[in-house]
Amino acid sequence: MTEPVLETRGLSKAFGALKATEDVSVALHPGEIHAIIGPNGAGKSTLIAQICGALVPDAGQVRLMGRDVTRLPVPARARAGLARTFQISQLAMEDTVLQNALLGALGASGRPWRFLRPALGDQSLRERAEAALERVGLAAQAATRTAELSHGQRRQLEVAVALTLAPRAFVMDEPMAGLGAEGSARLTRLLDGLRAEAPILLVEHDMDAVFALADRVSVLVYGRVIASGSVDEIRRDPAVREAYLGDSA
């Protein structure tokens, strides 16, 4: 099997007596979408925070392309190729769509934020941001104020911001949240194509999207991975059905 692009080994994090993640080992391989599912409070956000560097684990490792990045801060991990999209939008609503995409390109270039204004005139950064907007279907909205976008378009823009980082791996926290059927279908198509550029670790409650997209699913319950396998294996797993899937399987 190929070397994982992103991997956790035995990640554990406790808040007082509560073990939010316990000995979590998951691997993300080239070209795949690996979904992490689990009930509310299972530890999914805590896991993502440790992977991206917002939370320091009590034990275990995060590895990106074979390198131990467990102690690297968030911006260094982003520059190393880990692109995250958030459950709650981090977009600058008063800025244009292109300016938001440029922020991502700027982050990738390693330059500080105060250089945003000059960056608007930097041809190569601009081309990178425009290519990302084209890729997610927002090229026509480049000059639109972000606040004027629909909820679904903002999700597409978040993917564009992540794309301008030229990521080696995406980590996405509930990208389908709040989207209607049409928005979910559009974003599902976008993510489906994106895995060829960089694999995606996808935390998602929308089971239609998970079952349509995931090459592999890991199920987190009370901070532990109780099962990991293909969509079919997970749907058939009696422990998963009992703990989580219920009727939706």
Ligand SMILES: Nc1ncnc2c1ncn2[C@@H]1O[C@H](COP(=O)(O)OP(=O)(O)OP(=O)(O)O)[C@@H](O)[C@H]1O
């Ligand atoms: N900073 C914190 N301090 C104390 N407890 C926390 C903290 N962050 C999370 N927890 C607890 O850790 C457990 C895991 O929470 P987490 O948010 O990671 O779950 P989740 O699977 O992401 O849930 P959801 O699907 O609702 O987003 C929960 O019991 C939560 O209350």
